[in-house]
Amino acid sequence: MRVRRVACPGSFDPVTNGHVDIIRRAATLHDEVIVVVGANRAKHGMFTVDERVAMLEEVTAGLPNVSVETFRGLLVDYCRDRGVSAIVKGLRAVSDFEYEMEMAQMNYRLAGIETLFMTANPLYSFLRSSLIREIAAYGGDVSSLVPPPVEARLRARLAELAQG
Numbered sequence: 001m002r003v004r005r006v007a008c009p010g011s012f013d014p015v016t017n018g019h020v021d022i023i024r025r026a027a028t029l030h031d032e033v034i035v036v037v038g039a040n041r042a043k044h045g046m047f048t049v050d051e052r053v054a055m056l057e058e059v060t061a062g063l064p065n066v067s068v069e070t071f072r073g074l075l076v077d078y079c080r081d082r083g084v085s086a087i088v089k090g091l092r093a094v095s096d097f098e099y100e101m102e103m104a105q106m107n108y109r110l111a112g113i114e115t116l117f118m119t120a121n122p123l124y125s126f127l128r129s130s131l132i133r134e135i136a137a138y139g140g141d142v143s144s145l146v147p148p149p150v151e152a153r154l155r156a157r158l159a160e161l162a163q164g
């Protein structure tokens, strides 16, 4: 039997409840889901790639067909190497559409890899990692927007930064 293995790629700096919702729903539809953290530009983020992976592993621990990996270079090369048949992405709003469509069409053109879009849960359609970082940095409450382990790590990172 052919295994339907899909990839959920992203920066995940950090993973939000919106990401987890998409990952969970993708896991009900496909045999295997690999959450892949893009490491090309990760140096400039709030969390290292290893920290992002650790958070993702923690929050997806209850999903047996979900694993977490990293990739460098082109996403389509990673997909070919790992036997990934499609990329799954969440679409939050019309503002996501142009960028996501461009990437989906380019990835298809480069390697014939399909992209499947799932509409975001309206509860999370305004959620984006950069907003989480900003709200947390200014003392806002992000407890309903990210999983508890992520909130804890955000607090810890901000405390480290405040100490210089």
Ligand code: PNS
Pocket (backbone or CB within 6 Å): 009, 010, 011, 012, 037, 038, 040, 073, 074, 075, 076, 102, 103, 104, 106, 107
């Ligand atoms: O969370 P993001 O920022 O939307 O994730 C973007 C990511 C990592 C999925 C995207 O930047 C990516 O695929 N980068 C790898 C480089 C690549 O394949 N570029 C060509 C895309 S057409």
